[in-house]
Amino acid sequence: MSDSSSSERKLKNRRQFLQWTLWTGVMAAAALKFNAGKAQATDQVKIPPIPKLDTGLGATFDPMMVLRDFDYGAVKEENGRTVREFQLYAHSTPIELNSAITFISWNLNDRVPAPTLRATEGDRVRVIFHNEDGHSHSLHFHGIHPASMDGIEPIRRGKTNIYEFDAEPYGVHPYHCHVAPISRHVGKGLYGLFIIDPPEGRPPADEMVMVMGAYDLETDGENELYAFNGIPNYYRDYPIPIYQNQLIRLYVLNMIEYDPAVTFHIHANLFAIYRTGHGLESNEESDVITMGTAERNILEFAYKYPGKYMFHPHQDYIAEHGCMGFFDVIAEDA
Numbered sequence: 001m002s003d004s005s006s007s008e009r010k011l012k013n014r015r016q017f018l019q020w021t022l023w024t025g026v027m028a029a030a031a032l033k034f035n036a037g038k039a040q041a042t043d044q045v046k047i048p049p050i051p052k053l054d055t056g057l058g059a060t061f062d063p064m065m066v067l068r069d070f071d072y073g074a075v076k077e078e079n080g081r082t083v084r085e086f087q088l089y090a091h092s093t094p095i096e097l098n099s100a101i102t103f104i105s106w107n108l109n110d111r112v113p114a115p116t117l118r119a120t121e122g123d124r125v126r127v128i129f130h131n132e133d134g135h136s137h138s139l140h141f142h143g144i145h146p147a148s149m150d151g152i153e154p155i156r157r158g159k160t161n162i163y164e165f166d167a168e169p170y171g172v173h174p175y176h177c178h179v180a181p182i183s184r185h186v187g188k189g190l191y192g193l194f195i196i197d198p199p200e201g202r203p204p205a206d207e208m209v210m211v212m213g214a215y216d217l218e219t220d221g222e223n224e225l226y227a228f229n230g231i232p233n234y235y236r237d238y239p240i241p242i243y244q245n246q247l248i249r250l251y252v253l254n255m256i257e258y259d260p261a262v263t264f265h266i267h268a269n270l271f272a273i274y275r276t277g278h279g280l281e282s283n284e285e286s287d288v289i290t291m292g293t294a295e296r297n298i299l300e301f302a303y304k305y306p307g308k309y310m311f312h313p314h315q316d317y318i319a320e321h322g323c324m325g326f327f328d329v330i331a332e333d334a
Contacts, residue, residue, distance in 0.1 A: 187214065
């Protein structure tokens with residue numbers, strides 16, 4: 001090989017090396033920028049004691065417990081595979097939305113939202129659905145599954161149906177009744193969150209579920225009250241305790257019918273966004289995100305300073321009619 005050819009090759013290799021170095025530097029800077037909030041968070045997960053609250057509403061469920069209540073199912077091994085078996089029961093249950101209004105919900109396991117089901121990608125999921133309500137219902141899961149498991153066929157009262165499929169893909173998926181009129185069945189409370197974890201898991205965090213729903217009290221296709229995790233203004237009156245510098249992983253789902261889109265906003269902070277929870281790296285940060293009905297995301301953040309910080313949709317009517325809450329950030333040394 002000639003000296004000139006050798007020199008040209010060395011120059012080309014050097015040029016490629018410099019380009020690669022520049023590119024990796026840019027990507028590292030971007031990762032640092034978009035994960036700045038996470039970088040300040042503590043690695044060890046600390047969850048404040050959650051008090052049992054007496055709201056006087058006589059609810060069949062406690063939204064403070066709904067936050068961190070994950071149902072991993074009854075775990076079995078069948079043919080060398082992990083099977084997670086879930087039992088869901090459709091009921092009609094009165095819910096006291098406030099001291100003046102009681103709403104007859106259609107629900108699963110006597111709570112709105114329904115239980116948060118959780119599996120790992122590749123698990124076999126078996127959902128045994130018992131319709132003990134007076135109406136026909138079904139369960140439709142977002143994600144990937146055979147047509148026979150799509151949950152669009154009504155299950156009549158008194159009947160049981162089994163939905164079985166592989167948990168895929170990893171991410172955050174809603175599930176809900178798919179019997180017409182769907183807006184009414186969902187608006188009455190038949191919806192929940194299905195989390196499929198990636199096989200390698202995610203970094204440690206204080207994990208919470210935040211499902212936005214609404215109530216059409218007059219059955220006129222318009223919502224009069226809104227709520228996080230079932231009860232309007234619950235987290236306004238009973239702020240969510242979290243620790244300073246603790247990474248929070250919020251699984252947010254919008255299941256509000258009749259309003260085409262809502263936003264979710266936190267005060268005095270930014271969150272990293274993992275759209276649909278389908279990804280392990282975030283390349284976007286904001287303090288507000290817009291979601292249509294059935295859209296969902298993972299939002300991660302940590303609060304730098306102690307104090308009470310509001311969260312709500314940025315549609316004022318929705319916020320002022322029940323979708324309002326606070327994070328009560330407790331000092332690390334408290």
